[in-house]
Amino acid sequence: MTSFGVIVDGQAAGGVSLTLGQDIERRSAEIGYWLGRAFWGRGVITDAVRAATRYAFEELGMARVFAVPFVRNPASARVLEKAGYLNEGRMHWSALKDGELLDQWLFAAYHEQDPPLRAG
Numbered sequence: 001m002t003s004f005g006v007i008v009d010g011q012a013a014g015g016v017s018l019t020l021g022q023d024i025e026r027r028s029a030e031i032g033y034w035l036g037r038a039f040w041g042r043g044v045i046t047d048a049v050r051a052a053t054r055y056a057f058e059e060l061g062m063a064r065v066f067a068v069p070f071v072r073n074p075a076s077a078r079v080l081e082k083a084g085y086l087n088e089g090r091m092h093w094s095a096l097k098d099g100e101l102l103d104q105w106l107f108a109a110y111h112e113q114d115p116p117l118r119a120g
Contacts, residue, residue, distance in 0.1 A: 001017055001018065001019050002017065002018045002020070002055075002060070003015060003016070003017040003018075004016045004017070004048070004051075004052055004055075006035065006039075006044060006045065006048045008039050008042075008044055012036075013035060013036050013038075013039040013044060014033065014034050014035035014036055014039065014045060014048070015033065015034055016031065016032070016045075016048045016049060016051075016052040017031070017032050017033070018030070018031055018052060018055075018056050018060070018062075018065070019032070020062075027062055027063040027064065028062065028063065028064045028065070028066065029056050029060065029062045029064075029065050029066075030065075030066055030067065030068070031049065031052060031053065031056070031065050031066070031067050032067070033045055033048065033049055033067075033079070035048075040075075043082075045079050046079050046082045046083050049080065049083040050083045050084070053083065053084075053109050062111065063111050064108055064109070064110055064111070065085075065108065065109050066088075066106060066107060066109075067080055067085065067106075067108075068091065068094070068095075068104040068105065068106055068107075069104060069105055069107070070095065070097075070102050070103070070104055070105075071090065071102070071103040071104060071105055072102065072103075077105055077107070080107040081107075083109070084109055085107040085108060085109045086107065086108055086109070087105055087106070087107055088106040088107065088108055089105070089106050090103055090104075090105060091103060091104045091105070091106055
């Protein structure tokens with residue numbers, strides 16, 4: 001895992017991490033992020049997600065970076081959309097949190113921006 005702190009005006013504001021895939025998934029990384037409430041609404045985490053995604057492509061050699069925010073968290077989905085990620089679909093009952101099965105979105109960004117189109 002590669003992690004970055006998000007600093008705003010000299011204060012710790014949040015974090016972004018990249019979890020690299022293994023074996024056949026070694027060219028993919030999952031991105032996760034959080035931001036303290038006091039820093040919401042300023043575009044801070046969108047910029048951090050963009051920077052970490054660029055790092056994954058340029059420094060780590062990733063072909064794809066993906067995220068799986070909860071469907072019930074539209075702000076997190078907006079961050080990914082603003083950062084250039086594509087919504088690949090909804091994963092039903094893919095997470096268990098506090099005893100509740102939740103749906104997640106699957107978002108991804110690609111090194112060449114547009115995903116390769118495959119026939120069949």
